[in-house]
Amino acid sequence: DADVTQTPRNRITKTGKRIMLECSQTKGHDRMYWYRQDPGLGLRLIYYSFDVKDINKGEISDGYSVSRQAQAKFSLSLESAIPNQTALYFCATSGPGQDEAFFGQGTRLTVV
Amino acid sequence: GESVGLHLPTLSVQEGDNSIINCAYSNSASDYFIWYKQESGKGPQFIIDIRSNMDKRQGQRVTVLLNKTVKHLSLQIAATQPGDSAVYFCAVSMDTGRRALTFGSGTRLQVQP
Numbered sequence: 001d002a003d004v005t006q007t008p009r010n011r012i013t014k015t016g017k018r019i020m021l022e023c024s025q026t027k028g029h030d031r032m033y034w035y036r037q038d039p040g041l042g043l044r045l046i047y048y049s050f051d052v053k054d055i056n057k058g059e060i061s062d063g064y065s066v067s068r069q070a071q072a073k074f075s076l077s078l079e080s081a082i083p084n085q086t087a088l089y090f091c092a093t094s095g096p097g098q099d100e101a102f103f104g105q106g107t108r109l110t111v112v
Numbered sequence: 113g114e115s116v117g118l119h120l121p122t123l124s125v126q127e128g129d130n131s132i133i134n135c136a137y138s139n140s141a142s143d144y145f146i147w148y149k150q151e152s153g154k155g156p157q158f159i160i161d162i163r164s165n166m167d168k169r170q171g172q173r174v175t176v177l178l179n180k181t182v183k184h185l186s187l188q189i190a191a192t193q194p195g196d197s198a199v200y201f202c203a204v205s206m207d208t209g210r211r212a213l214t215f216g217s218g219t220r221l222q223v224q225p
Contacts (some may be wrong), residue, residue, distance in 0.1 A: 004155075033212055040121070042201060042217040043156070058212065090155055098146040099205050101213055103155030 003027045004104035007106035008053050008092050012110045021076045021107050023091030030096055034066060036090040037106070046089075049074055049077075081111040114139040116126045116204055116216035124222040131189040133219045135202035138183065142204040145178060147187045157201075159187070189221075197223045214223065 003026045013019050025034065030051050035043040045058030047066040055066060065077045065084060078085055088108050092101040126130045137145075143164040148156035149208045162176045162185075163167045169176050175188040185202050199220050203213040 035215075040217055043203075044195075045212050045214070048212045059214075073201075081168040084169060099213065100158055100161060101203075103148075103157070105153075105155050 002105065004091055004093055005014060006089075006104040006107050007110075008107060009105065010108045012112060015082055016080040016112055017081050018076045018107070019081055021089055021091075021109070023074045023076070023104060025091075025093045025100060027092040027093055027095070028071075029098075030071060031098075032068065033093045033094075033101060034064075034074070034076045035092060037090060037091045043090060044106075046076065052088050063071055078109075078111075081109075082112045085109065086111045114142060114204060114206070116182050116202060116214050120218045120219055121217070122222065124136060124224060125192050126224050127192060127194060128209075131187075131192045132195070133187045133189075133202075133221065134186075135180055135185040136183060136184065136215050137202075137204045139204075139206065140180070140183060141206045142183075144205045145176070145185050146203050147174075147176060148201045148203065149196075150201065150218070153199075174203055192221075192223050194223050197221055210220060213222040 007022045017107045033048040034046040037043050049068045067075045090106050094101045146161040150156045159180045160176045162172045173190045177186045201218045203212045203215045205213045217221040
């Protein structure tokens, strides 16, 4: 089983719909991240959380929100999806005092 | 802030040759550097990392070189194999453990048989 699991793996949604991407981890890490990947732009940080009560905005948080339901779960929501949010989304985790991040398999989101 | 850029979007090499992928970063306060490999349909996977108190680190067939003077990082892959074909990302962070990684845009390595 994967250490960092993202659901769904693929999703097509309509403009204006609310959608939630979920991430769970079995690594016991306290830190979790959501990144977005677009062709030619690498990975850009949306939100990150260093523990359950600590949520921080990343480089491109506008249009997104997150919830850290438990140490092992970190969900990303698009309240009203728009086509330019079509991208590949990655969840990642890291341990205390660690910089290396471990990534999930990604969620491919298409907004039509 | 930090910006990270890779020098070439695509690198094509012959099987068995050595590959060098380069990366530049902007913030001299960056103190942690990491290379990831991303294969099609998968998430990024750790290759090798290095801290700012070192200028070279070796792994299995891979070497990372750090030049803090010019804010440059490189990944060297020895005897490149078809399985090395992927997109390679460098990422940097600072304030060890207190900041998230900032990623470069990636270099696609194509290994020709």
